Amino acid sequence: MELNMGLFLLGCMFVLLFTGAPMMVGLLLAPTLTLLLFMPDIDLIWLTQQASGGIEVFSLLAVPMFIFAADIMSYGKTSRRLLDFVYTFVGHIRGGLAITTAATCTIFGAISGSTQATVVAIGKPMYNTMVEKNYGVSETIALIINSANIALLIPPSTVMVMYGVTTGASVGELFIAGIGPGLIVLLFPRFYVQSTHITL
DSSP: OHHHHHHHHHHHHHHHHHTTOOHHHHHHHHHHHHHHHHOTTOOHHHHHHHHHHTTOOGGGGHHHHHHHHHHHHHHTTHHHHHHHHHHHHHTTSTTHHHHHHHHHHHHHHHHHOOHHHHIIIIIHHHHHHHHHTTOOHHHHHHHHHHHHGGGGTSSSOHHHHHHHHHHOOOHHHHHHHHHHHHHHHHHHHHHHHHTSSOOO
16 A cells, blocks of 8 residues: 555656646645545644644744845845955966855855855856856856855755754754865865866
């Protein structure tokens, strides 16, 4: 029975996604249909209580607020000014654009806590600039994506907030644990450009 439930659940989700339904519809409708089909005696009020109880944790309020802050910065062109600011310090050295991308993604990630927001805010202007400066397209995209992933480690990471809420781990301790690895990942582009042919 459990196998049938799992297959039906996955089937519903794939059908909804491939027909163009929003992801939240698939995540809500597929489990509801599965429970109604395989557990017809279940009380729908219990489902509502479980759904609402999962978002009552006060710490989750940080997630939309950080993303909202990132949206404000993106529309206000703050990310462009942040890029120019970082470039004035490292633009003159070898691989300055690559280092600027990594450093700016780290700073923006420390503000927004969102990898996706960092890619949107920093990736678009840096991609055009780096391609114009003869950086390879694949290298540029790889650098932007990997630099944006620093937002997963540098506080305040929304992923760490979600993990802490789900597992009961201390969000503060998770933030402290992410600082070191985040800074190490930040330094990787610097060492890379110093050991390759990149001279821009």
